[in-house]
Amino acid sequence: MKNNLKTVAIALACSVATLAGYKLLGLEEKPVIFNEAGYSSSSDSVGKLVNFSNLPEGAPGDFTYAAGVSAPAVVHIKATSVRAVRQQRMPSIFDDFFGFDDEFFGQPKSREQQSSGSGVLISNDGYIATNNHVVEGAEKLEVVTYDKQSYEAEVVGVDPSTDIAVIKIKEKGMPFLTIGNSDNVKVGEWVLAVGNPFNLESTVTAGIVSAIGRDISILDRSYAERVQRTGVEGDTPIESFIQTDAAVNPGNSGGALVNLRGELIGINTAIASPNGAYAGYAFAVPSGIVKKVTTDIIKFGNVQRGYLGVNPVELNTKNAKEFDVKTTQGIYVYNAPEEGAAYNAGIKKGDVITEVDGQKVVAESKFREMIGRKRPGEKVSLKINRDGTIKNFDVALRNKEGGSSIIKKEESSAVFSKMGIRVKDMDDKEKSELGISNGVRVEKVFPAGTVARDTNIKEGFIINRVGDKKIDSKDDFEKAIQNAVKNNETGVLICGVYENLSRNYCYGITL
Known part of the structure; x- marks a missing residue:
């Protein structure tokens, strides 16, 4: 009897101590989630822990579920391109008679070159998302699936401004990945990179998200080089990468970045490296952009970019003083051309955009991403700080020709x-x-x-x-x-x- 009373007394003391601790920490009126993994978090706390109770068995302690879901949907892409090799030949007495140049009589000898990358099946009928730089210039594309089946693929469309492309194989009933919401990705979240580095098929690596909305200017450089090589000026590049420390190497390009639910949250695109191999940082195009671009390419044949019509500048403490604005965070409207959608809606030079569709924006890269995910004719809601006064604008975006209609592929x-x-x-x-x-x-x-x-x-x-x-x-x-x-x-x-x-x-x- 004495032992029982002693046990009850200890239990009551522990309960009182626990309640006192909750009151001391200010948690007595805040809901706390206890999940299967034993983690807890306040529902309104900053940087709250993820509730894994609705995840498949095995998460977050191991990555087998996410790997098992994603690996069968990631393919190996082998691209064959042709490079001309000049041939020398002896002059002929017939050259001047017929007046033809060397190319008419004998084309330069062609030499095949092969490169390797990855792709992600995004539908059961064979549509594959990958990087533009994986398929650019390819004369032939071979796709090898997880079960070692080989297919010839055709390019459906490309978007160099985001480095996303869509290719297709003629097959039904394919495994594919669900596209997740990259807006919900958090720094510190576990992720997997799935691809074919160094021709090592179906390789899975793990890491965390180390940054979001990252602009490394790689697409800007690629854009400048492409204009120099081809003379074709396309859409302004959009860079708002998810940065991760999951190991990514040559051959991973176009592969999947997935969360622990096995959802596609990005397409692995680039690495930061002094020697061309993994050195700790990799970058993925967020799934919000991937979904928009791939949908446009499949539906319209090309990307339908909505234009706001402003020259944006990311604010900081230094340039906010130079621009003489009332806030140090947001997107400063350096210019709003009269023919643009923003000017037509009443936005003017000197305004500061603080929110896009209810989401706070402080980085120019994220701002460009959010606008770039919309089509001509769609509206975007902007919150503007104008000389300290908050104003709201709904702006109907335009196409690159100044209209609101879809531009057909030529x-x-x-x-x-x-x-x-x-x-x-x-x-x-x-x-x-x-x-x-x-x-x-x-x-x-x-x-x-x-x-x-x-x-x-x-x-x-x-x-x-x-x-x-x-x-x-x-x-x-x-x-x-x-x-x-x-x-x-x-x-x-x-x-x-x-x-x-x-x-x-x-x-x-x-x-």
Whole structure:
């Protein structure tokens, strides 16, 4: 009896101590979650612990569930590209007689190159999300699935501005990943990176999210290089990477970053490394962007980017003084052009955007991401700090042409991009001085195009014929190429002359 009374007394003392502790910590009126893993957290505390009670068995102590769900949906992509190797040949007495250049008689010898990357199945009918840089320039794509089946894939569409691409294999009933909400990703959260580093198929590594909304300017550099190589100016790059310390290496590009629920929260894209191999930091395109871009590509054939029409600057303590604004956090509107959507809605230079659709924004990278996830015609709600006064605006975003409609994909523009050539009109005086009756001048040949790869065409070359079509204007040239595309021709013969050279040159060019 005495032992029982002693036990009850100890239990009461422990209960009193526990209640006193709750009161001391201010938790007596706050709900506390106890989950299966034994963690607890206050529902309104900052940086609260995740409630894992609704996760599959095994989480968060081990990663077998997330690995088991994600690995079968991640594929190995083998890309084959063709590089031209110049061949030297002995001159022929027939060269001057026929007036053709080397490329007409013998195309440069082609040499295949192979690269490797990863991709993520996002539907059961074979759509795969990957990086643009994994498939860029590829003539052939082979996809090897988790169960070692091999398929030939076709490119559905690409978006260099986010480094996302969609490819497709002709197969049904494929395992695929559910796309999670990257807005809910927290720093310190456990994640898995799934891919094929160094051709090691179905490799899983673990780490934590070490930062979000990271801008490392890699897409800006890639954009500048692409314009230099191809002459094609696309959408402004969007960088708002999820940073992780899960090991990512060459071959992981295009692979999955997943949470412990096995949901896709990002596409692994880049690493920060002094030597090209993993050095502690990797970066993934957040799933919010991935979902928007892949949906657009599958539905419309290209990405439908909504434009706000402002030049944004991320505020800090230093530039807030320079701009003479009443807050040190937010996105400063450095300019709002009159033709833009923001100006039309009443936003002006000097305003500070503090919230987008109810979400606080302090980083320019996150701001660009949130706007970039919307299409033309969609509205965005902005909270503005104007000279210390808070104002709300609803802005209907526009397309890059200033309208609100969806912009259809132009197949011909993709062909011109692939060719890598820019021409310009010639006036009558210029033609007369050169003694020619018609033609357009090649203004630029870009090193990444098929024109540079297949031929020796130099800038300044005057094109007077495409196939059997006489060319006398830039419009004539573009129509001739477009007609060839419509007729499913795989190449065209372009003929013309150089200044001060009497002979005629013809070049076979792949479309």
